[in-house]
Amino acid sequence: MSLLRAPRAVGLTLSLLLLLAAGPLRAGSSPSTFDTAARGLSYPVASREDRVEDHFGVKVADPYRWLENDLRTDPAVRDWVARENALTRRTIDALPGRDILRKRMQALFAHGRYTVPRKAGSLYFYGYNKGLQNQTPLYVREGLGGKERLLLDPNGWAEDGASALAEWQPSPDGRWLLYAVQEAGSDWRTLRVLDVATGKRLSDSIPWVKFSQLAWDGRGEGFFYSCFAAPADGQTYRSASENQQVRYHRLGTDPAQDQIVYATPARPTLSHSAQVTSDGQWLIVSSFQGIDSRRELHIAALDGGPPKLRTLIRGLDNDWRLIGSRGSLLYFITDNRAAHFRLVSLDARHPRRRPREVIPERSDTLAGASLVGNRLILAYLNDAQTVAEMVELDGRRVGDVPLPGMGTAAGFSGRDGDPETFFSFSGFTRPPGIYRFDTATRQIQPFALPDLPFDPDDYGVEQRSYPSKDGTLIPLTIIRKKTLADHAIAVPTILYGYGGFNITLTPGYSATRMAWLEQGGAYAIAALRGGGEYGKAWHDAGRLANKQNVFDDFIAAAEYLKANGFTPQDGLAIEGRSNGGLLVGAVVNQRPDLFAAALPAVGVMDMLRFNRFTAGRYWVDDYGSPDNEADFHLLYGYSPYHNIRGGRDYPAILVTTADTDDRVVPAHSFKYAAALQAADLGERPRLLRVESRAGHGAGKPIDKLIDEYADSYAFAARFTGLKISADPK
Numbered sequence: 001m002s003l004l005r006a007p008r009a010v011g012l013t014l015s016l017l018l019l020l021a022a023g024p025l026r027a028g029s030s031p032s033t034f035d036t037a038a039r040g041l042s043y044p045v046a047s048r049e050d051r052v053e054d055h056f057g058v059k060v061a062d063p064y065r066w067l068e069n070d071l072r073t074d075p076a077v078r079d080w081v082a083r084e085n086a087l088t089r090r091t092i093d094a095l096p097g098r099d100i101l102r103k104r105m106q107a108l109f110a111h112g113r114y115t116v117p118r119k120a121g122s123l124y125f126y127g128y129n130k131g132l133q134n135q136t137p138l139y140v141r142e143g144l145g146g147k148e149r150l151l152l153d154p155n156g157w158a159e160d161g162a163s164a165l166a167e168w169q170p171s172p173d174g175r176w177l178l179y180a181v182q183e184a185g186s187d188w189r190t191l192r193v194l195d196v197a198t199g200k201r202l203s204d205s206i207p208w209v210k211f212s213q214l215a216w217d218g219r220g221e222g223f224f225y226s227c228f229a230a231p232a233d234g235q236t237y238r239s240a241s242e243n244q245q246v247r248y249h250r251l252g253t254d255p256a257q258d259q260i261v262y263a264t265p266a267r268p269t270l271s272h273s274a275q276v277t278s279d280g281q282w283l284i285v286s287s288f289q290g291i292d293s294r295r296e297l298h299i300a301a302l303d304g305g306p307p308k309l310r311t312l313i314r315g316l317d318n319d320w321r322l323i324g325s326r327g328s329l330l331y332f333i334t335d336n337r338a339a340h341f342r343l344v345s346l347d348a349r350h351p352r353r354r355p356r357e358v359i360p361e362r363s364d365t366l367a368g369a370s371l372v373g374n375r376l377i378l379a380y381l382n383d384a385q386t387v388a389e390m391v392e393l394d395g396r397r398v399g400d401v402p403l404p405g406m407g408t409a410a411g412f413s414g415r416d417g418d419p420e421t422f423f424s425f426s427g428f429t430r431p432p433g434i435y436r437f438d439t440a441t442r443q444i445q446p447f448a449l450p451d452l453p454f455d456p457d458d459y460g461v462e463q464r465s466y467p468s469k470d471g472t473l474i475p476l477t478i479i480r481k482k483t484l485a486d487h488a489i490a491v492p493t494i495l496y497g498y499g500g501f502n503i504t505l506t507p508g509y510s511a512t513r514m515a516w517l518e519q520g521g522a523y524a525i526a527a528l529r530g531g532g533e534y535g536k537a538w539h540d541a542g543r544l545a546n547k548q549n550v551f552d553d554f555i556a557a558a559e560y561l562k563a564n565g566f567t568p569q570d571g572l573a574i575e576g577r578s579n580g581g582l583l584v585g586a587v588v589n590q591r592p593d594l595f596a597a598a599l600p601a602v603g604v605m606d607m608l609r610f611n612r613f614t615a616g617r618y619w620v621d622d623y624g625s626p627d628n629e630a631d632f633h634l635l636y637g638y639s640p641y642h643n644i645r646g647g648r649d650y651p652a653i654l655v656t657t658a659d660t661d662d663r664v665v666p667a668h669s670f671k672y673a674a675a676l677q678a679a680d681l682g683e684r685p686r687l688l689r690v691e692s693r694a695g696h697g698a699g700k701p702i703d704k705l706i707d708e709y710a711d712s713y714a715f716a717a718r719f720t721g722l723k724i725s726a727d728p729k
Contacts, residue, residue: 041087043087043677044087046677046678049064049065055632056633064671064674064675067080067674068665068667068671070238071659073234077670081688085688085689087687088654091685092687092689092714095718096724098714099710100724100726101515101710101714102707105512105515106132108453108511109131109132109511109706110453111452112130113128113129113136114127115127116413117422117434117447118170119420120172121174123141124143124144126138126139126434128448132702133702134703134704135161135164135699137151137152137153137154138179139151151194151196152179152194157181160693161704162183162184162693162699162700163182164181165179165180165182166180166181166189168214169223172218172280175197175220176202177193178193178223182698183660184693185694185697185698185700186236186237186660186662187210187211187615188210188662190206191209192204192205202252204249204251204252204255206258208229208230208231209225209226209227210228211226211241212225212273213273213274215274215275216280217248217276217283218279218280218281221251222250224274224283225246225247225274226245226273227244228243229243237662238614238662240612240614240616241271241615242269242617243265243268244272245261246274247259247260247261248261261285261307262274262285262287262298262309264287269289269290270287270288271289271618273286273287274286277325279416280302281328283301283309284297284298284299284312284322285298285309288316289621290618291502291618291622292621292622293335294316294317295319295320296316297311297320299330299351310351311351312346312348312351317336318334319334319336319341321368323371323376324369324370324372324416326393329345329346329347330346330347330348331358331376333366339361340535341367342359342360343358343359343366343378344357344358345358359391359395364382365533367379367381367386368412371393371414372412372413372415372421373415373416373418373421373439374393374439374440375390375393376393378391379412381506381532381533383475383533384506384507384533387400387403388400388403388412398442399442401437403425404435404444405430407425407426408507411424422447423437426508427507428461428509429509429514430509432509433448454518458481459482460480460481460482460485461479462480462485464477467556469553469556470552472541474529474553475533476526476560477507477524477527479513479517479522479525480517480521481520488565490565490567491722492520492521492568493523493566493573494716494720495554495561495572496524496525496576496580497525497550497554497557497574497580498530498531498576498579498583499528499531499542499550499583500530500543500550500583500622502531502532502539503531503579504532505525512705515709516717519723520722520723521722522567524566526553526557528550528553528583529549529550529553530546544624544634545624545634547622547623547638551590554574555590559594568720570721571722572596572720573595573598573716574588574597576600576601577697578604578664578697579604580603581600581604581669582603582605584600584603585605586639588600590643592651592681595651596651596652597654597720599654599715600655600669601655601656601657602658602664603664605639605640605641605671607623607636607639608632608639611625611627614663615662616664616665641668641675644681645679646681649681649684651719654687654711654712654715654716655688656691658694659691660694660695662695662696663695663696664696669688669690673687684719689711691708
């Protein structure tokens with residue numbers, strides 16, 4: 001699942017990223033309980049305002065502006081959402097395969113899952129979920145073979161399981177644990193501190209933290225974090241994120257007195273993130289304007305006094321990602337003079353010196369790196385899959401990192417002088433396993449492997465490519481049972497895409513997707529332009545004035561799947577989340593004839609007002625600004641909310657969002673769904689599903705996640721013709 005980016009913080013670790021019923025609705029088909037529930041739906045009435053605004057001489061109607069109000073404070077919005085949810089619940093509950101899917105998804109989640117361990121002193125910290133726990137508890141053990149001890153269990157924090165343990169970081173010696181509490185899926189965090197030995201929480205509590213790194217000072221006496229001012233009453237989940245500050249908190253002191261380390265009140269749209277090198281010697285503050293990875297850097301020696309920041313990189317021109325240090329030498333991945341990235345070193349004591357190249361640019365994209373022990377681990381993307389190798393600090397090649405297969409590796413955090421590191425490895429039909437790697441001996445061994453509730457050998461992963469509208473070849477991954485591929489059987493298919501913000505869709509396991517595959521469906525993933533699969537040029541080809549390329553790529557994928565016999569003509573559903581929800585909304589407006597069902601989730605649907613709420617201002621790097629005339633015309637041309645045209649048969653549409661989504665505020669989905677339901681778009685349903693006490697995706701309890709996907713994939717199955725069975729063959 002891909003999420004629309006928050007401002008991306010630079011990490012010290014390498015993190016590579018990177019569905020039920022009778023046949024499709026046809027004239028003459030025998031009625032089912034669902035058909036009776038869905039036919040002639042009476043949608044909740046959404047009142048229309050006579051609101052028309054002038055945008056650069058263009059008259060733009062916005063009749064559902066009132067649905068931008070927060071349902072917590074506006075009874076009219078709250079009542080409309082309640083009636084929408086009631087209609088959706090009645091309709092989807094009539095699907096005969098919905099409960100079958102839900103039970104199978106529960107079984108597919110019901111195995112132990114670990115997170116990548118982090119080492120601090122002699123202690124190892126890691127998450128472990130027994131299977132169906134709504135939130136993942138945190139454990140600690142003394143030494144690699146020590147007895148594990150439960151340190152934090154967020155499952156008792158809220159009755160509905162919607163309070164989550166978000167970011168966490170042990171102090172360098174492992175004495176303290178700094179952790180963030182996330183409520184109801186919001187991007188807001190409250191920071192707290194735990195005494196690891198006793199398990200008791202300290203009195204320190206810091207609210208209004210958002211989009212923050214957690215960085216201990218080298219002595220474990222305090223930490224750096226990024227925060228915003230408290231929002232005004234009623235604006236907690238809506239106000240724009242501006243004037244971020246980096247602050248330092250010393251343990252045991254009043255947070256109101258925390259030192260402001262860095263702020264730019266004259267440049268309120270800048271965001272700031274703090275890092276401390278693993279040896280505790282240097283503080284680096286990274287500042288950036290939006291989502292596009294262009295940063296300026298400031299540095300300070302951590303010598304016991306107040307940090308005195310100096311400029312290390314001036315101007316928002318290039319990406320700089322710190323991956324480790326050795327003394328005063330700081331190692332960075334950068335796209336400075338390297339569209340596919342290179343690795344360089346900078347001297348902290350001589351910031352005016354030019355970067356020294358350690359690893360030059362290659363044709364594959366350098367997606368991440370870490371300094372572990374006395375060596376560097378490099379990870380490259382080759383057709384969106386991880387290829388890792390190890391080099392000396394001077395760039396001399398040591399050899400490949402022996403990954404368990406083809407897929408996605410993530411983790412590899414490390415410290416100077418300690419050769420031990422851990423990483424996770426997963427694939428489309430392979431749940432993540434955790435491995436330990438020694439950079440000195442080059443030995444790899446399992447740390448924790450999952451029990452597989454299915455046989456991965458039953459499924460095949462096919463790599464294809466197809467021409468888009470302009471002839472550009474677009475990679476396409478198709479996952480299905482091998483028996484279907486062997487006999488070239490066309491089956492109901494879900495097509496997924498994202499196409500934005502330089503995000504790469506790498507191989508990864510999904511229990512909910514596996515439930516669709518087990519029923520005999522296929523799942524296709526298109527590596528659309530706008531993503532990060534092939535470097536800067538690929539990203540640039542799908543953003544700003546080139547955004548239509550993303551929609552053309554997705555439409556061409558649908559046409560390819562049908563023309564080449566992968567899916568029946570009436571058997572294709574499309575799915576996308578966040579920026580991918582925008583994608584689904586836009587292509588449904590442009591080619592409604594191609595799709596039997598559409599699943600736009602937490603999507604950006606009003607392209608003329610996205611920048612007015614929460615994190616929306618960051619996205620102008622990819623979308624452009626509706627306040628700029630040239631950008632306005634482009635945005636207005638594909639905005640899902642503004643381009644719904646009656647008189648055409650649309651696919652069945654299930655719009656999903658959540659009431660506490662403060663990344664892409666739910667108003668986008670509310671207004672879009674109201675406009676869909678008011679238009680003459682044929683007999684197939686257009687429903688809205690609003691989750692309570694949930695946000696954009698992170699921190700969502702497992703039971704809510706399963707319910708959402710059981711609903712969504714049962715809905716897709718009904719209109720694509722996938723027959724759901726309790727015992728699929």
